[in-house]
Amino acid sequence: MTLTSTRPDPSATHTGTAFARRASASQTSTRLLAGPPAVAGAESLFDHRARLGPLPGRVATQLIPVLERSGLLGRGGAGFPVGRKWRSVAERSEGRAVVLVNGAEGEPLSRKDRNLMAFRPHLVIDGAVLAAAAVGADAIVLYVGAEHASARAALTRAVAERTRELAVPIQLVAAPVGYVSGEESAAVHFVNAGDPRPTNVPPRPHERGVHGRPTLVQNVESLAHAALIARHGDAWYRQAGLGDTPGTALLTVAGAVTQPGVREIQIGTPLGEVAAGAGATREGTRGILLGGYFGGWAGVDEAWNLPLDPAVMRPRGFAFGCGVVSFLSPAECGVMATGRILDFMARSSAGQCGPCVFGLRAIADATHRLATGTPDPDDLARLERWSGEIAERGACRHPDGAVGFLRSGLRVFGDDFVRHQARRGCEARARTGTN
């Protein structure tokens, strides 16, 4: 998947194609990705300031209430209100807090964080600098996936461009490759002790994090939005958004589409519109993965008109998560696709908690047997039972995410699971003429 400016799609009124210069009509949907196209590479400090102006002075102390009014939600996956998170750190900081900028992006289908860091490094750093001033931090840690080479190079250069003006030192730390190393307690654990495994909570990072200090762990996209809100205000932020949740969001569109990649939408844009902009069709889609591996499957009929807005999605059992929208082709088997992701989730366990270590392995193996037409007689029944037994029994939420994903597979591809259990063959294979 590449991040390229693609030909403009006149139907995509609520979506901004990645980093392309867009007409004024789309200005409410293209904010983080406004400015020069991705081919121009990382935006320099000079260009960044020429385009957006300097960070406004004396904003830091007033920024928390502004963020609270803006309605900005965290973009790492959990969707926690950003202003409230900053306040909880500020209340404890005594000027000694730490800002941990989370650019681990271990979600396999997600690309938006690394692209944002690679092409708009100064927007991310602006957000981190503002956060440090607002919560009372004297250190900033950029925690960036070791495999995200261009993101790390861009941030390294960007920090060097600002060396003389930084009030708070910035340290770049390479996050170990792995799904769980971006979990916030794991990130803190790695910075403190070189061990990227989650820890028991409480204490949560905002209480006791890096070096035992109150720590704000914030996703890079959330910080970039905060940097724009500091300049333009909360009312400006709320001008975007088509439903209950204001603002814009980065998506990573993947799978059975002709134009995969990162794009920015107004929150509340219907899924079908994103599909159209990426070249996915209803007939050409068996199911849609929403929110990444920590989210779940949605059926085509229930999802096509679904507004991509956490306030709408959550009550209906869907996840906005980290903004992954991936289309499964009808040529692919839902059971197989579910099994592949469950296998990844099992392999990604940090290996600390029994229900996660053994439960996720068992779930992945049973799904694999079903997918490959060699099920044990009670595999499907056991999957259904396990799907209700494992959640909330780990130190972190990794097992919760895995069984939530399994439940979505059992629901959306239920007929296929039954058919595979009964050894009646696979609909996808029958359809494509393979055995």
Next chain:
Amino acid sequence: MEAELVIDRIACDGYGMCAELLPEIVGLDDWGYPIVRPGPIPDSLLGHARSAVEVCPVLAVRLRQAGAAGTRR
């Protein structure tokens, strides 16, 4: 005080002593790890619950006030 049982999931190695002492509250999954029924422990079982805390070989079981925020079962 209304008490509930909490398992340290990282420390727990699935010895299963808690389930043996307190089957009314603790079951075991297919791999021998505890499944704790949520909610306060009835007074009549508190003695057994304290025993479960004491006998766990890896100190993974503790009692805390029921409904305490921010922790997991």
